[in-house]
Amino acid sequence: MVAKNQTVDCGSSCGGPRKNAAARIFDTARELFYRRGIRAVGVDEIVCSAGVTKPSLYRSYASKDDLVAACLTSYADESRTTIDAKLEAAGPEPLGRLYALIDHYAGQTSDPDFRGCPMTNTAVEFPEADNPGRSIAETCKSEVRDRILDLARQIDTKEPESLTDGLLLLIEGAYSTHHIFGSQGPSGCLRKSAGRLIESYLKR
Numbered sequence: 001m002v003a004k005n006q007t008v009d010c011g012s013s014c015g016g017p018r019k020n021a022a023a024r025i026f027d028t029a030r031e032l033f034y035r036r037g038i039r040a041v042g043v044d045e046i047v048c049s050a051g052v053t054k055p056s057l058y059r060s061y062a063s064k065d066d067l068v069a070a071c072l073t074s075y076a077d078e079s080r081t082t083i084d085a086k087l088e089a090a091g092p093e094p095l096g097r098l099y100a101l102i103d104h105y106a107g108q109t110s111d112p113d114f115r116g117c118p119m120t121n122t123a124v125e126f127p128e129a130d131n132p133g134r135s136i137a138e139t140c141k142s143e144v145r146d147r148i149l150d151l152a153r154q155i156d157t158k159e160p161e162s163l164t165d166g167l168l169l170l171i172e173g174a175y176s177t178h179h180i181f182g183s184q185g186p187s188g189c190l191r192k193s194a195g196r197l198i199e200s201y202l203k204r
Contacts, residue, residue, distance in 0.1 A: 022060040024050040030071040034115055038068055038125055038133065065132050068122075072136040075118045079140070083147065094154035095198075101148065102167070102194045109174045109187035117175050144168070156203045163201040170194050 028050035032041040061067040090100035119137035152160035174187035
């Protein structure tokens with residue numbers, strides 16, 4: 001067991017290079033924010049868990065808000081990269097790409113360790129329009145909507161905007177119900193429900 005405030009040298013104990021203070025702060029904060037919520041985690045807990053000093057944190061991040069923004073930006077970047085790869089693997093056909101996108105979100109909610117979408121969680125925690133975290137969350141969600149809408153417009157559908165918003169409602173509903181019922185609850189119906197919705201909008 002590592003004593004409180006004791007630093008672990010990963011270079012010797014983990015077989016790899018030791019992370020610098022900024023990297024440890026970032027990784028620790030990202031994990032704590034996701035597992036516990038942003039408001040529930042203070043700067044003191046972050047530096048204690050990361051095994052660094054508070055001045056080390058403030059040398060890397062001007063404020064907790066800046067650290068939150070960095071964590072959310074990394075989530076957004078990872079999400080874009082993952083979705084790009086899923087769409088590329090699905091091939092050029094728009095309907096197949098749309099189902100691949102839905103499968104991506106269904107896969108998230110099937111994970112028992114899933115703690116919800118970081119962007120959705122942040123938007124709930126911070127209703128203030130001027131909060132930097134909320135701004136990043138809104139931008140990310142808008143990008144998701146744009147991706148779905150672009151695919152909906154490429155397939156032969158009635159009212160692609162309505163289909164897009166319906167799919168977003170299903171995705172966000174799956175995120176929300178996962179918090180209550182877990183991976184075995186209503187979120188397990190995401191792909192089936194999305195498929196039925198898509199079918200209902202296809203022109204015959």
